[in-house]
Amino acid sequence: MPTTTLTKPEIRNRKMQFNFEDIKSTNYWAGNSIISSYFAAMSATFPPGEKEFIESVRLFKAHITDTELQKEIKAFIGQEGHHSFQHRQINKAFDEQGWDTAKIEEKLRNKIQWFNRHLSDESRLARTVCFEHITAIMSEFILSNQDILDDLPESLKSLFLWHTVEEIEHKSVAFDVHETLVGNRNQLRRHMALVTIDFTLSMLYYQIMAHIWARSLPNWSDVKGAWSFFFGKKGMISNMRKPYLSFFKTDFHPWNVDNSELISAWKASKYAEDEVSNTSTEKNVIKSSSNNDDLAAAS
Numbered sequence: 001m002p003t004t005t006l007t008k009p010e011i012r013n014r015k016m017q018f019n020f021e022d023i024k025s026t027n028y029w030a031g032n033s034i035i036s037s038y039f040a041a042m043s044a045t046f047p048p049g050e051k052e053f054i055e056s057v058r059l060f061k062a063h064i065t066d067t068e069l070q071k072e073i074k075a076f077i078g079q080e081g082h083h084s085f086q087h088r089q090i091n092k093a094f095d096e097q098g099w100d101t102a103k104i105e106e107k108l109r110n111k112i113q114w115f116n117r118h119l120s121d122e123s124r125l126a127r128t129v130c131f132e133h134i135t136a137i138m139s140e141f142i143l144s145n146q147d148i149l150d151d152l153p154e155s156l157k158s159l160f161l162w163h164t165v166e167e168i169e170h171k172s173v174a175f176d177v178h179e180t181l182v183g184n185r186n187q188l189r190r191h192m193a194l195v196t197i198d199f200t201l202s203m204l205y206y207q208i209m210a211h212i213w214a215r216s217l218p219n220w221s222d223v224k225g226a227w228s229f230f231f232g233k234k235g236m237i238s239n240m241r242k243p244y245l246s247f248f249k250t251d252f253h254p255w256n257v258d259n260s261e262l263i264s265a266w267k268a269s270k271y272a273e274d275e276v277s278n279t280s281t282e283k284n285v286i287k288s289s290s291n292n293d294d295l296a297a298a299s
């Protein structure tokens with residue numbers, strides 16, 4: 001049984017539609033090449049990364065007897081599958097602007113294949129739990145500081161808001177599966193330390209390679225802007241430190257922090273209108289997604 005009785009928001013499978021034609025610049029993020037390469041590289045990691053999140057949770061799905069958690073797993077798989085699909089679309093737009101996300105994707109895919117040959121099922125699930133915590137706290141930061149998205153093309157801003165909202169909705173699923181069937185907190189903490197090092201170094205490597213492939217040399221103003229964006233007083237990484245460390249507490253559960261108001265705020269915003277699940281275009285979007293491995297796997 002899941003260890004929590006906390007109230008959690010519904011995990012909804014939404015089908016979204018974005019038009020990424022408004023991405024018209026390599027340095028789409030406020031003209032800053034370092035922040036732009038960071039999020040292009042991160043977007044490149046989503047299709048292979050989220051595929052692994054899905055697969056690692058699926059390894060345990062059959063052993064879950066709690067019907068509520070079974071429902072959550074199904075919704076989690078649906079959400080991550082559609083995230084991958086949408087990030088594949090935006091990655092094409094990034095590639096057209098000069099970032100080679102396909103190469104980053106391939107590097108990560110190879111790395112995951114290597115990991116999967118050497119790791120136990122429990123370790124794969126533990127890594128997913130750790131990555132889900134990192135994406136959840138990054139999502140919380142973005143949704144609480146939406147002014148950082150002000151200079152972005154609308155399609156990208158909408159994609160970010162939707163993805164971050166759904167990361168919060170499903171933030172406890174992998175954790176609850178782990179807690180139910182593995183329940184080894186020390187193993188989780190060890191993996192978090194390793195995942196943090198892996199994620200930080202990999203992102204740095206992908207970013208450096210992205211700049212080399214794009215023949216883009218950051219200038220001093222890019223460096224200053226990126227430093228303040230990530231490490232300044234209001235910076236993303238500076239502000240993720242405390243929620244990150246909460247993972248190491250003995251009573252940690254993702255819903256100890258109830259940030260469901262961020263989901264409600266998005267639902268009330270114009271960006272929720274990019275959902276097409278309940279409109280006549282739904283069939284078209286689903287049809288156009290039908291060749292996508294992740295989405296097909298998710299359904």
Ligand SMILES: [Fe+2]
Pocket residue numbers: 050079080083163167
């Ligand atoms: Fe996701």
Ligand SMILES: [Fe+2]
Pocket residue numbers: 053080132135167170
């Ligand atoms: Fe996720």
